Amino acid sequence: QLQLTESGGGLVQAGGSLRLSCAASGRTFSRYRVGWFRQRPGTDRWFVAAIDSRGTTSYYTDLVKGRFTISRDDVANMVHLQMDSLEPVDTAVYYCAATDSSAGYYRAVSTYNYWGQGTQVTVSS
Secondary structure, eight states: OOEEEEEEEEEEETOOOEEEEEEEEEEOOGGGEEEEEEEEETTOEEEEEOOTTTSEEEEOOOOTTEEEEEEEEEETTTTEEOOOOOGGGGGGEEEEEESSSOOTTTTTTEEEEEEOEEEEEEOOO
């Protein structure tokens, strides 16, 4: 069973940066596609970024393109989300998710079968 643990959230002023990390344990992480999603109170969970199992292709929602960067370190069993030029609208709980299936659209919540507990990101204006 793959287990995911997020870290790195916190409070930051607008224009600042945070680096989220997703630590995997239990299985070989390099087999998994990994995504980041975020959720605001009372709303659905929305796609933020994803990276393929080889780390060669990454995907972003237009809302964060050019500001966020996803990367993976399979030696350390980690995936990171570098978030720069943060805006108050980026405030949310951020979740790491993974799937070992090659099927499914990378932006879809239903594609991923492993999820972390989430980490809160708050951006003040």
